[in-house]
Every structure is written in C-alpha cells, then in structure tokens.
Amino acid sequence: MGPWGYVSLAYGIVWGIIVVYWFLLKRRYRGAETELNRLRSSEAAANHDKN
C-alpha cells in the first residue's frame, strides 16, 4: 500500500466509525425521547381522568 493508501485508510475508518456512532446515538436519543413523551402523555391523561 502506498502512503496515500494508509492516509485514506486512516481517514476512512475514523470518519466511518464517528458517523456510525453519531447515527446510533441519534437513534438512542430518538428512542428515549419517544418513550419519555409517551410516558408523559399517559401520565397527563391519567391526571386528567382523576380530576
């Protein structure tokens, strides 16, 4: 492998891993947000029924 091959390999792997991590983190973020909104809205509905 030539010098640009090593440079491309390093930049490709590093930015690939960062993009995959960002994508997975966004998915965890959206999952938690959805779950929290669902719990909050069912809590609000339960409080409304009590009143």
Add this chain to the structure above:
Amino acid sequence: MAQSTNAVKSRKGILGGLALTAVAAGLCWSLLVAPPDAYQGEVQRIMYLHLPSILTAYLSYFLVFIGSGMYLWKREDKDDLLAHAAAELGVLFTALTIIEGSIWGKPTWGVWWTWDARLTLTAILLLIYAGYLMLRSSIDDDQRAASAAAILGIIGFLDIPLIHMSVYWWRTLHQPPSILRPDKAPWENVHPAMLTALAISFVGFLLLYFYLLSLRYRVGEMRQEIKALRLERGV
C-alpha cells in the same frame, strides 16, 4: 416546556452545524493545503487525526475525573451523568487514536502494533474506561454503580500523566511530542501550514466532541426521567 425543548434542540443544531463546518475545513486543510512532511512524506497527514483524537480523549477523561469527584462529594445525578457520557466518548476517541496510530505505525515503524510504553499505556487507558462502562452496567443499584464507577474514573485518570511522560521516562519507538514540548514553542518546531491544519482539525474535533457529549448527556438524562416515571407508576 415545548419552547425550552425547541431552544435546546436549536442550540444542538447550531453546535452540530459548526462542528461539521470545522471538520470539513480541517479535512481540506489537512489533505490539500498542508505540505507533506520532509521525512515521512504524505503519511504524516494521519497526525491531523491522531493528535486531535487523543487530546479530545484526554479532555473527556478530565471531565470523567471532575464529574466523578463532584459526584462522590455532592451526590448529584448531573455529575454522574456527565462522567458517564464523557467516559463513553473517551473510549470512542481512545479507540480511534489506537486505530490511527496503528495505521500510521505500519509505514513508519514497519509494524501495526508494538508493546512500546506509550502504546501499551494508551491500550491500558482504553481498557480501564471500557471496564468503567462494563462496571456500570453490571451493578443493578444505580447509586452503587455510580459510586463504584466514580472511584474507577478517578483512578483511571492517573494513567494520563504516565502516557504523556512515557516518551521521556522509557526508551520508546513513539516519537517525543512535537507540539507540547517544554523546550520549544510549537511555531518554532512545526511548519505554519501544518500547525494551522492541526489547529483547525483540533477545533473540529472539539466542536464535534461537545455536540456528541450534549446528545449523550441528554440521552442519560431522559433515561433517568423514564426510570423515575416508571417507578412512580410501579411499572
């Protein structure tokens, strides 16, 4: 509530946009503008990833150290959330540093890996904080997990001065620092275009780091809220 959530999201969006711009500028400068190194040639361009990654990892472990210390002192969840989020990102950036270093090592040293003092201590750093994350997930009681992890987070930080000094204390293959040298200012030792590429890349990594940290911290915060709401309802 919705307004403040939108404001937080918009701040995250701005930070993400800034990070992307700085990263793109750093890539252009590192790959197209900076000259090749006189001895190593083009392969030295890996330095523009390698140094910012390890400095970002050190910053992350410093935040783990601060968050852990504050948690043990004040027992506030926000400090533990910060330490946990920073530890995860620290592991990510340390792993990236080892991968880049390995790819850089092959054409310069002739090997992908060697049990050199600095490399070994960096691998130990990665294992300590990977252990930190495993320890947290292996203890069911949140407060016990946070306390045990905080102690490990503080002890693990002691490896960083050892890594920095390893190239002075032991005969190593790894070169001594080019930038953080006690005897010379960076601009006396490094070509200005190389220094600019390094500075832009570092700013890009920092902005990206704080963007990812803000997302990861919020994930932890939301998970705690979910747990509290479930407990409240006995689910």
